[in-house]
Amino acid sequence: MASANVYPPSSEFASRAYVQGMDEYRALYRTAAERPEEFWGELAEKELFWFEKWSHVFEWHPPFAKWFVGGKTNVSYNCLDRHLATHRKNKVAILWEGEPGDQRQISYQELHRLVCRFANVLKGRGLKAGDRAVIYMGMVPELPVALLACARLGVTHSVVFGGFSAEALKARIQDLEAQVVITGDGSWRRGKEVRLKDAVDEALIECPSVKDVIVLQRTGSAIAMKEGRDHWWHDLDQGASEVCPAEELDSEHPLYVLYTSGTTGKPKGIVHTTAGYLLQVTATMKWVFDLRDEDTYWCTADIGWVTGHSYIVYGPLSAGATTMMYEGAPDFPQPDRFWRLIEKYRVNIFYTSPTAIRSFIRQGDQWPNAHDLSSLRLLGSVGEPINPAAWEWYYKVIGKERCPIVDTWWQTETGAIMISAMPGAVPLKPGSGSLPQPGILCDVVDLMGKPVGDNAEGFLVIKRPWPSIARTLWRDPDRYRQQYWERIEGVYMTGDAARRDEDGYYWILGRVDDVMNVSGHRLSTMEIESALVRHPAVAEAAVVGKPHEITGQAVACFVTLKKGNWNHHELGEELRKWVAHEIGSFAKPEQIRFTDSLPKTRSGKIMRRLLREIVTSNTVAGDVTTLEDLSVVTRLSAQHDED
Ligand code: 7RM
Secondary structure: OOOOOOEOOOHHHHHHOOOOHHHHHHHHHHHHHHOHHHHHHHHHHHHOOOOEOOOEEEEEEOOEEEEEEOOEEOHHHHHHHHHHOOOOOOOEEEEEEOOOOOEEEEEHHHHHHHHHHHHHHHHHOOOOOOOEEEEEOOOOOHHHHHHHHHHHHOOEEEEOOOOEOHHHHHHHHHHHOOOEEEEEOOEEEOOEEEOHHHHHHHHHOOOOOOOEEEEEOOOOOOOOOOOOOEEEHHHHHOOOOOOOOOOOEEOOOOOEEEEEOOOOOOOEEEEEOOHHHHHHHHHHHHHOOOOOOOOEEEEOOOOOOHHHHHHHHHHHHHOOOEEEEEOOOOOOOOOOHHHHHHHHHOOOEEEEOHHHHHHHHHHOOHHHHOOOOOOOOEEEEEOOOOOHHHHHHHHHHHOOOOOOEEEEEOOOOOOOOOEOOOOOOOOEOOOOOEOEOOOOOEEEEOOOOOEOOOOOEEEEEEOOOOOOOOOEEOOOHHHHHHHHHOOOOOOEEEEEEEEEOOOOOEEEEEEOOOEEEEOOEEEEHHHHHHHHHOOOOEEEEEEEEEEEOOOEEEEEEEEEEOOOOOOHHHHHHHHHHHHHHHOEHHHOOOEEEEOOOOOEOOOOOEOHHHHHHHHHHOOOOOOOOEOOOHHHHHHHHHOOOOO
C-alpha cells in the first residue's frame, strides 16, 4: 500500500496558496484543537453573514451537537445576496453545459433572480419553513436553483439521485412525508433520455402527502401531467415576483435530508442543518481547494450525492466561486468529453472520483493528450480509496506533474471534507488522504476504543463533533446514537478501517461494515438482499462486494430459490433487472450465483466474510452457477467464524 514517492508542494504553488507550508497548517490545526470556541467563532464571523449573532459556539449533549446556538442566518442569502454588493455581482456563478452541447452561464445576480422567483413559486404552493420538498432532477441549473429556493424559505429539501428507481424514490418521499416533488420531464445521459417524470408518476401512486409536482421542461418529450397535481415550472414561474427576502433561520434549522445506505435494508435519512454545515463547506473550499476568485472550479459529481451538495452547490457558491456543472456522461459522445470541457472552459480546479480516473486509464492516454489541459492547477479525488497507480497516472497524464492532488476523505454524515492535504502545505503520498482538517480529531482504535498505534490497522474514529456533522437521522435519533456513537464508547465511528503512519498520515482501507462502494456510490448489502427477496422466486439472498478493476467493487449475489423449475440463466438476468428496478441501475448486480444453501453461523447470521473470499479468490468460477458445495464450505468454516 505505502508508496515510495512523496510529493512536496512546489514553491510556485505554495507561494500563492491559502495555507502556505506545514507550519501554517500546524498552527491552524493546533488552535482548532486547543481553543475550538475561539477558532470556529472567529471563522464564523469572518466567513458567514449573520442576521443575528449566536450566543455560544457549540453545545454538546452526547451524541447530539448544536453549533452557533441562537444565531440566525440563511444559506441562500450566504450563497447569493451577500455577493451582490461585491465585484461578484456579474461574475459567473454557474457555468453549465448540457450533454447535447447547449451552454448556459448564469451570473450571481441572475441566479439570485431565478432563486427568488422559484422561492415565490414554492410559497405560492403554500410551502413554508419546516416543510419538505423532494427533488428528483437531472444535472441542470434549475437543480441548484431549486435547492437554493428551498434553503431561502427554510423548506427542508431531499435530493434523490436521478439514477434511483421509482421504488427507491417512493420510499424516500414516504419517509419524509414530502408535500412537493420537484422534477423534470427527463434528462440526457449517453444520448438517451432518463425518463424522470414517468418514475415520479409510478412512485406517487402510494404517496398521499404529495400535493404538488413541479416539472421542468428539459427534453421536451411527451409525459403525462395530472390535472390539479402537476404543474410546469415555466407556467408557475410566469409573472413570479423577483423579490423574496431570505428567511431569518435558526443556525440549527434543517437544511436538507440526504438518504444514504447503512447496514440495514432501510436507508438512513442524514440530517444536515444550517450554520455549521455552511461554515465548514465554505472553509474547506479554501483550505482544501485553495479557491481563488478567478478560478473556474469543476466537481464532476452528481448533485444527488453529498459531494454535489457540498462541493458543487453550497461550498462553491458560498465561497463566491464559478462552479461548473455538466449534465451527461463522461464518455459521450466520445471518451474525451471531460478533457474537451476542461480545455474549452479553461478549468483550473478539477475534482472527480477514482472510478472515473480508472476508466480514463483504460480508454488510453490519447484522449487527454489530444487536449490542452494547461489551465489546471489543482486536482482532487473523492468517494473511494485511490490506488497509487491511478494516482500517479492522474498526476502525470492529467496534471502534467504540475498539479497537487487532494485525496479527500469524508462521508455523507460528515458533511464536509475531514481528511485531506492542504495543497500548498502538505507533502503528498499517493494513496493516502494525508492529514486531518482543522478541528477534526481522528484516531485509529480497536473495538474497546484503545488507540492501536502507528501503522496498525483499526477503526477510524473522530473524537469530537465538528460544525458540519450530521445532527441526527430523520425521525430516528436512536438509530443515530446506536449507529455512530455506541459501537465504540463516546466517539464517532466512521465505519471505515484505517492505518496511520509514522508521519501521522491516514491510509483508508475501506468499510468494516456491510456497506459496499461501487463507483464511489454507497450501497448496502442488506438493501440489495431485501430487494432480491421481494422477488417471488427468491427464498434467501446474500450480497457482497467483489473487487473490481474499474469500479472498486461490484455487486455479487448469492441466491437460494423457492421450489420450482427455474432456468438459472434466464432467472439470473431477470434478477439483475429486478434489482435495477427496485433500487436503480447503478445497483445492478454483476453476478447472481444460485446455491442450495447459504453459509451461516450457528446463530443464523450470513457469513459474508466467507462469501467475500469466494468472490475474491474466485475459487468458484463462472458468473451464473450452482454452488452445491457451499454447505460444505460452511461446515468447515463455521467453527472459527461464529459471530
Ligand atoms: C463523500 C462520500 C463515504 C464512504 C467512506 C469511505 C469512502 C470516501 C474516500 C473514501 C477512501 C477517500 N460520501 N470514501 N472518500 N475512501 N478515500 N478519499 O463519498 O457517504 O457516499 O461515502 O466512501 O468508505 O466511509 S459517501
